[in-house]
Amino acid sequence: MEEYGIYLSFNNLMDLFRLPVNPETLEIKESGNSKSYDIIDFGEINTISAPKLMEITLDSIFPAQNYPFVLVSDTSLMTPFEYVKIIKKWMESKKPIRFVFSGIASPKEQNPKNSVALNMAASIENFSWKLSAGNSGDIEYSLTLKKYVFYQAIAVKVDKGEVKAETKRPNDKAIPATYKLKAGDTLWSVAKKVLGDGSKYKVIQKLNGISDSQLTKLPVGKVIKLPQGG
Structure with a gap:
């Protein structure tokens, strides 16, 4: 059985x-x-x-x-x-x-x-x-x-009289509070992988007090904080 x-x-x-x-x-x-x-x-x-x-x-x-x-x-x-x-x-x-x-x-x-x-x-x-x-x-x-049914607000754009809407698959995974850097990681790749948007690397940079000169010298194993709430 x-x-x-x-x-x-x-x-x-x-x-x-x-x-x-x-x-x-x-x-x-x-x-x-x-x-x-x-x-x-x-x-x-x-x-x-x-x-x-x-x-x-x-x-x-x-x-x-x-x-x-x-x-x-x-x-x-x-x-x-x-x-x-x-x-x-x-x-x-x-x-x-x-x-x-x-x-x-x-x-x-x-x-x-x-x-x-x-x-x-x-x-x-x-x-x-x-x-x-x-x-x-x-x-x-x-x-x-x-x-539970996932739902989200949908942004619409009117282009030449045609209404266009773009939806994304909802995700029930929460953003972690921290991230441990691995070999090959950059702040851009971390933002893309964890936050879904590579351009948000500047938010991570500011949150952790990382200078521009340190962006190419991020030590492997360093634990960085991630922004919460998106």
Whole structure:
């Protein structure tokens, strides 16, 4: 019988863990968004709108010890409060996480081969937890996630009466606070790779107090600060 697992990740897999104990049930809520109206001399009509975003609720435990039913190894199993701390940190970030319900293969593997059953960005709508009765140290929790749809403002340009819009694929990866220079790196290449715009190298230069004469003599291994918020 194929083994299934649930993975939660954040910041393009920079933070990732597998739920150590699968929930007994996985409640998935999908509903329409239709509305009814009463029309004089006609009666009730129903308009069909786009469906509401999917919600997933799961209840399980974060175990304090490696029981026979725990799905992760001793080295991967964290303490119950570590799991709670990570989820609370994700909630405070106000950024979406990623929910993956998959077969044996981890989301980090290159070729899962049809193992992924559900993979979506999600917001944490509710997270409640409590210590289990007795002295086990386990934490019981309930977690509700809601499908997250990336959106962005689109800049438009009118050219000879024609409206043109250019969209970019949204990215849920956060900009790191620092970057460690590697061989061959320049501030321009770092700005292009991390910020998506090489011309922003001057912002990095000013932020780190690097003079023009030092631009061609950047030491490998030097840790530089990166601008936050774009």
